[in-house]
Amino acid sequence: MMIFRAITILAATTLAIPAALAQGIAVPGASDHILRSDGAILRGLDRVAGTTIDFDAQQGQETHIGHLVASVRECRYPADNPASEAYAWIDIHDTRADQMLFSGWMIASSPALNALDHARYDLWVLRCKTS
Known part of the structure; x- marks a missing residue:
């Protein structure tokens, strides 16, 4: 017992x-201080073409990778380690199927922990925008 x-x-x-x-x-x-950012740096991978693209996703704005639309709601990071311990709330919508594919927190240091499940595209958070 x-x-x-x-x-x-x-x-x-x-x-x-x-x-x-x-x-x-x-x-x-x-970390004692968790800071918020107005956006995140995301990386997208097109598995068919074999190409990656890094893009600046502003909070509340839509970012396109192929037929997927990603929107960052919030990005947070510890003040003492902003590069690797960032986490962002992301919504990913498929325009072809007109459905939400992902909605939740993605963590930069552990991208596979809560990942997008899509046959062609991968998308993950690299870091929050700090400047």
């Missing part, structure tokens, strides 16, 4: 840290 309780507490605290960071709550051992 005690082992089960310890595992439950450990799992709950491990899962609570990313949620707390997303809400701007200070977490011991994590």
Whole structure:
């Protein structure tokens, strides 16, 4: 019983840290200051053509890669490590199928953690715009 309780507490605290960071709550051992940006730098890959493109996605504006439309709602990054620990809320819409393909947080340091699932295109966050 005690082992089960310890595992439950450990799992709950491990899962609570990313949620707390997303809400701007200070977490011991994590960066003290989470900053917001007005956009993100995204990278898109066309698997058929074998080409990549980096683009500047302003918050609230639509960015196109092929027949996909990406929109960054928010980008956050720790003040002490803006390059690799950025995370952005992105909506990706397919204009051909007229459906939402992705809506959620993407993390620059772990792009496969919450990735776009599309047959032709990959899209991920490189970093938040800091200037």
